[in-house]
Amino acid sequence: MIPKQMAAFLSAALPEQTWRNRLRREGSLAFMEFRINDVDRLNRLGIHPDKLGPHLVVCMWDEREDLEVGGYLVIDNLAMGRPSMGGIRMLPDITPATIFNLARGMTLKNAAAALPYGGGKAGIVAPEQEPPEEVRREIIRRFAHLIGRYRPLYLPGPDVGTNDNDMRIIAIENGIDSALSKPVEMGGNRIDELGAAAGGVVIAIDALLNQMVRLKTLPQFKTMNVPQRGDMTVLIQGFGAVGAHVAKFLTNLVPAPKIVGISDAHGYLFRGAGLPISDLLAMRDEHGLVTFPYFLTHLINQRSPHPDVKFANTPNDLLREDAFCFVPAAPIARYLDVDASNAPAMTVDRMGRWKMIVEGANTYSPDPSRRAARLRMERTVYWQQGVVIATDFLVNSGGVIFAAQEHIIKTPEHLRFPRDILGNEEAVARWLEKHQDELAELAAKRLEAGIKQREEVIRRNMKELVDFLIADPDMLPLEAAEQISITRIANRERLRPIRFIMEPLTLIGPGVSLRQAAQLLIDDPNEMLAVVDSGRLLGVVTDWDITHAIARGLREDLPVTDIMSREVITVHPEATIPEVLRLLESHEITAMPVVEKDGVIGVISSHILARKTLARLLQS
Numbered sequence: 001m002i003p004k005q006m007a008a009f010l011s012a013a014l015p016e017q018t019w020r021n022r023l024r025r026e027g028s029l030a031f032m033e034f035r036i037n038d039v040d041r042l043n044r045l046g047i048h049p050d051k052l053g054p055h056l057v058v059c060m061w062d063e064r065e066d067l068e069v070g071g072y073l074v075i076d077n078l079a080m081g082r083p084s085m086g087g088i089r090m091l092p093d094i095t096p097a098t099i100f101n102l103a104r105g106m107t108l109k110n111a112a113a114a115l116p117y118g119g120g121k122a123g124i125v126a127p128e129q130e131p132p133e134e135v136r137r138e139i140i141r142r143f144a145h146l147i148g149r150y151r152p153l154y155l156p157g158p159d160v161g162t163n164d165n166d167m168r169i170i171a172i173e174n175g176i177d178s179a180l181s182k183p184v185e186m187g188g189n190r191i192d193e194l195g196a197a198a199g200g201v202v203i204a205i206d207a208l209l210n211q212m213v214r215l216k217t218l219p220q221f222k223t224m225n226v227p228q229r230g231d232m233t234v235l236i237q238g239f240g241a242v243g244a245h246v247a248k249f250l251t252n253l254v255p256a257p258k259i260v261g262i263s264d265a266h267g268y269l270f271r272g273a274g275l276p277i278s279d280l281l282a283m284r285d286e287h288g289l290v291t292f293p294y295f296l297t298h299l300i301n302q303r304s305p306h307p308d309v310k311f312a313n314t315p316n317d318l319l320r321e322d323a324f325c326f327v328p329a330a331p332i333a334r335y336l337d338v339d340a341s342n343a344p345a346m347t348v349d350r351m352g353r354w355k356m357i358v359e360g361a362n363t364y365s366p367d368p369s370r371r372a373a374r375l376r377m378e379r380t381v382y383w384q385q386g387v388v389i390a391t392d393f394l395v396n397s398g399g400v401i402f403a404a405q406e407h408i409i410k411t412p413e414h415l416r417f418p419r420d421i422l423g424n425e426e427a428v429a430r431w432l433e434k435h436q437d438e439l440a441e442l443a444a445k446r447l448e449a450g451i452k453q454r455e456e457v458i459r460r461n462m463k464e465l466v467d468f469l470i471a472d473p474d475m476l477p478l479e480a481a482e483q484i485s486i487t488r489i490a491n492r493e494r495l496r497p498i499r500f501i502m503e504p505l506t507l508i509g510p511g512v513s514l515r516q517a518a519q520l521l522i523d524d525p526n527e528m529l530a531v532v533d534s535g536r537l538l539g540v541v542t543d544w545d546i547t548h549a550i551a552r553g554l555r556e557d558l559p560v561t562d563i564m565s566r567e568v569i570t571v572h573p574e575a576t577i578p579e580v581l582r583l584l585e586s587h588e589i590t591a592m593p594v595v596e597k598d599g600v601i602g603v604i605s606s607h608i609l610a611r612k613t614l615a616r617l618l619q620s
C-alpha cells in the first residue's frame with residue numbers, strides 16, 4: 001500500500017491523467033517513470049532538469065494492503081558508467097526533489113572519485129513512528145523488490161536511516177552483487193565502522209594543508225601563515241559517526257594537529273590547547289553524546305571565570321571560535337550563510353577566524369536557490385576573509401570508494417548466490433558459512449584496494465582544487481569543485497563507446513519507393529534511412545538524396561536503389577566520440593550508420609552528439 005504521505009504528495013503534484021498514462025504494475029508492484037524530457041511533470045515533482053540530468057525518476061510502491069511500502073529512485077547521470085551508485089535514505093519526509101539533490105551529489109562525488117559509476121539515490125518513505133524491527137525488515141525486503149527492477153541502472157548502499165544490515169537483506173533478496181557496503185561475511189566492508197568517509201576527510205585536511213602555501217599568490221591569502229601539521233588547530237562540528245572518526249584519525253597522525261573544539265546535539269566544548277580526544281571518544285562509546293556528560297563529569301564544579309575547557313549548551317556557537325581548520329560533520333546543509341533568514345548554523349558575520357573548511361557533511365545541492373545562497377556565502381568567506389573551502393563531494397568520498405570495490409573487484413561466479421536460494425535467509429546463511437574463508441579473503445582484498453584509491457584520489461582532488469583557484473582568481477571553490485567533477489565526466493564520456501548513445505536507424509528494403517522513403521523521413525528524427533537486403537547494407541537515403549531526386553524530376557514510384565548513396569561511411573559500435581567526430585569532419589557528413597558483423601544496429605550523428613554528450617558543459 002502506498003504510504004499516506006507519498007500518496008498525498010503525488011496526488012497534489014500530478015494530474016489524474018498522468019497516473020493513468022504512466023502507472024505500470026508488475027504483480028503488486030507499481031511504478032511511475034519520468035525521464036529528462038518530462039520537464040513539466042518533473043517540475044511538478046520539484047525537480048528541475050539541466051544538462052546533467054536526471055536520466056530517470058521513479059515513483060514506486062507495493063500495493064499490498066497489509067503494509068505501507070514505497071519511495072523514489074533517481075538515476076541522475078550515467079556518463080561515468082553503468083550502473084549508478086548511491087545510498088538509500090529512509091525518512092518520513094522524503095520527496096523526489098530530496099532524492100534528486102542527493103543523486104546529483106553522487107554524480108559529482110563518483111566523478112570526483114574517478115569511479116566508473118553514475119550518480120543515483122533512492123529514498124524509502126518511512127513510517128512516522130519507528131516500526132518494530134520485524135516490520136522494518138519487511139519494509140526493506142519489499143523495497144528491495146521494487147529497486148530490483150532497476151539493477152542494471154542502480155547499485156544501493158546505506159544512507160541516513162539505513163545501515164549495512166539493510167544491505168544484507170537486499171543482497172539476500174536480489175543477489176550478492178546487488179548491494180554495496182555489505183558485511184564482511186558477504187565479501188563487503190562495513191563503511192561506517194571503518195570510518196571510510198572520515199578517513200577521506202583527514203586525508204583531505206593533510207593534503208590541503210600541504211597545498212595552502214600555493215594560495216598565497218592570491219591577494220586574500222597573501223598574509224596567511226600556514227602552520228606545520230602539529231601546530232594546526234581544528235574545530236569539528238558534529239561528533240557523530242563521521243566527526244568522531246575524523247577526531248580519532250587526526251590524533252593518530254604524527255605529528256597530530258590539535259583538535260580544539262567539538263560539538264554535538266547538546267552543546268560544544270572548546271580548549272585552546274587541545275581537547276582530550278581519547279577521553280571524549282571513550283565517553284561517546286558509553287553515552288553516545290559527549291559534551292554534556294563531559295560537563296557533568298569534569299566541569300560542573302569548576303568555579304573559575306576562565307575554565308580550562310569551555311562548555312556551552314548552544315552547539316552552533318562552536319562556529320564562533322577560532323581555528324585554522326573547520327570541519328562541518330553534522331547533518332546541517334547550511335552551516336554558514338550570509339542571510340540569517342535561511343536558518344544557518346551561523347551567519348558569516350559572526351563566524352570565527354579560519355583559513356580552511358573541509359566539509360565532512362553532505363552540503364551540496366543543485367537546487368538553484370540553494371546553490372545561489374552557497375555562492376553568496378563563498379564570495380564573503382573565500383574572497384573577503386581568505387578561507388578556502390574543500391566541497392563535500394571532493395573530500396568525503398571515502399565511503400563510496402570503499403563501497404565501489406565490491407563491484408569493481410568482481411565476486412567470483414562460484415561465490416554468487418544460486419538463484420534458487422534468493423529470498424531464503426536460512427539458505428543464504430548456510431551458503432555464506434560454507435564459503436566464509438573465501439569471502440573474508442575477498443573482503444580484505446577489496447578493503448586494501450579502497451584504502452589505496454581513497455588516498456590517491458583525494459590528494460589529487462586537493463591539488464586540482466588549488467590549481468583551479470590559482471588559475472582563475474574569479475572562480476569560487478564550489479565552482480572549482482564542480483569543474484573537477486564535470487571535467488572527469490566529460491573525459492570519461494569521450495572514451496565511452498557510442499553504442500551507449502547511438503539511436504535506432506529505420507531499415508527499408510531495396511523495393512521501397514522514393515515517395516514512401518520521403519514519407520518515412522518526415523517522421524524520422526535522424527534524417528537517414530538504411531537500405532538493406534538480407535541484413536546487408538546496400539546504401540542510405542537522406543533528405544539530400546530526396547531533394548536531389550525531386551530537383552531532377554524523377555518519378556515518385558522509383559525504387560530507392562535508384563537514388564540512394566551507395567558509398568556509405570560506417571562506424572563500429574565500440575568507436576569513441578572523438579573517433580566519430582573525426583570521421584564526420586573528415587568526410588564532411590552529419591550522420592553515419594553504426595554497423596557490426598550482424599548488420600546495421602543504429603545511427604550516430606552530430607545532432608545526437610550535441611544532444612547526448614557533455615562536452616558543451618566545459619564551455620558553460
